[in-house]
Amino acid sequence: MMPQTTAAALPFPEPPPPGAAIEVAPGVLWMRFPLPFALDHVNIYAIDDGDGWAIVDAGFADDTTRALWDHMLAGPLRGRPITRLIVTHHHPDHMGLAGWLCARFGLPLWMTEMEYLYGRYFLSGTEAVHGQFYERFYARHGLPAEYADAVVERGHWYMEQITPLPNDFHVLEAETPLSLGGRSFRVLKGAGHSPDQAMLHCPAEGLLLAADQVMERITPNISVHAMQPEADPLGRYLDSLAMLKAVVPEGTLTLAGHHRPMRALHARIDELAAHHADRCAIIAAACADAPRSTAEMLPLLFHRKLDLHQTSFAFAEALAHVNHMIRQGDLEWVSRGEHWRMRTLRGAGGR
Ligand SMILES: [Zn+2]
Missing domain, CATH: 3.60.15.10 (Ribonuclease Z/Hydroxyacylglutathione hydrolase-like)
Incomplete structure (x- = not known):
């Protein structure tokens, strides 16, 4: 989108x-x-x-x-x-x-x-962009391990x-x-x-x-x-x-x-801000009924098929919205152990 x-x-x-x-x-x-x-x-x-x-x-x-x-x-x-x-x-x-x-x-x-x-x-x-801490990071938010490996490999080749x-x-x-x-x-x-x-x-x-x-x-x-x-x-x-x-x-x-x-700089800025508000609303709706992982947000936020390079960006972007909503008090973590899941506060639709 x-x-x-x-x-x-x-x-x-x-x-x-x-x-x-x-x-x-x-x-x-x-x-x-x-x-x-x-x-x-x-x-x-x-x-x-x-x-x-x-x-x-x-x-x-x-x-x-x-x-x-x-x-x-x-x-x-x-x-x-x-x-x-x-x-x-x-x-x-x-x-x-x-x-x-x-x-x-x-x-x-x-x-x-x-x-x-x-x-x-x-x-x-190697140390900056690979390493086990990256795999743990992805796994924590629900990306399957073999997929996380591939994303680490391909996504960070780029950097x-x-x-x-x-x-x-x-x-x-x-x-x-x-x-x-x-x-x-x-x-x-x-x-x-x-x-x-x-x-x-x-x-x-x-x-x-x-x-x-x-x-x-x-x-x-x-x-x-x-x-x-x-x-x-x-x-x-x-x-x-x-x-x-x-x-x-x-x-x-x-x-x-x-x-x-x-x-049309200001008009474009307004479109960009609205775009991110829409994405937050999608996450709020998705996490209203049951706790979800960030990986589960990917198909809701990105409708086209993603290659590995795009998946690493898509995941990082989905988590940016989740972290922002946590800061804003629109979401809360319900589990923060091995698998992190979040749910919506203030009812469905959040904001
Ligand atoms: Zn660029």
């Missing part, structure tokens, strides 16, 4: 063809790089930085993306150098080739502190698709404006999809690089991981949507990490 953005506010309805760029604002280029997943592309932006281009996000670490970088530099980027690399968050579709690009061109890397450190953490490999990061970086901080070429951006940060995702807002021009926080057509994955099994990333995500609505005006040209630019 993927809510749709109000169609009227799409200023560039056609994405750039492979290998091309669209100038979405003066000196701001929108490029699309492929991904080997159901979500088959990631957006990368080039912003005029005086002596060359500041690049926002690096793409997935595969040979297709490496070859496309060569093509982009010679083609749409007109042979001008890259001045710096800004990475919005540590996920492999955005940070995958960051280390490769920085090493190749001697680029300074700009990230929020938390996203950089998470990137280093996932680069530590290791990162080229080694530079040892030093520049911190993107909310208090410090970022000058790129003649533009001054303020850094906004949002949690939920990733711990401390960076967004860049240029109020003077009505421009927002929103990363994966607000996108047309899809909702960003909001995940609970084994490392913080009782975290409430959905609560933090909803807080960040409220922050964006408060500080970024409706009509702002919003350039996201996936799909097309849009202007």
Whole structure:
């Protein structure tokens, strides 16, 4: 189930063809790089930085993306150098080739502190993303053991698709404006999809690089991981949507990490918040009559058939809703031993 953005506010309805760029604002280029997943592309932006281009996000670490970088530099980027690399968050579709690009061109890397450190953490490999504690985490919430094994294997392969990061970086901080070429951006940060995702807002021009926080057509994955099994990333995500609505005006040209630019930012934020409220209502109804596990919520929340990669995301997302509802007092745990189950408080429908 993927809510749709109000169609009227799409200023560039056609994405750039492979290998091309669209100038979405003066000196701001929108490029699309492929991904080997159901979500088959990631957006990368080039912003005029005086002596060359500041690049926002690096793409997935595969040979297709490496070859496309060569093509982009010679083609749409007109042979001008890259001045710096800004990475919005540590996920492999955005940070995958960051280390490769920085090493190749001697680029300074700009990230929020938390996203950089998470990137280093996932680069530590086996211990970070495999291990028995992951299997226990899945089993506790009702995923069968053999299935949990496969999800651990496949789902976390994804997190290791990162080229080694530079040892030093520049911190993107909310208090410090970022000058790129003649533009001054303020850094906004949002949690939920990733711990401390960076967004860049240029109020003077009505421009927002929103990363994966607000996108047309899809909702960003909001995940609970084994490392913080009782975290409430959905609560933090909803807080960040409220922050964006408060500080970024409706009509702002919003350039996201996936799909097309849009202007109906506030309308989209309202759709996203409503989408999560609907999902909470489904869980509340399902847990009204008898205690249920989080794994039992998956077929209720996701109607299409999920492969292993998608299942790891779907499970993490279902648990994000459950944990949020526990915090809100809409659900309570009825057993927290080997198998965790929850039931609805305040009657069916919850909220
Ligand atoms: Zn993404």
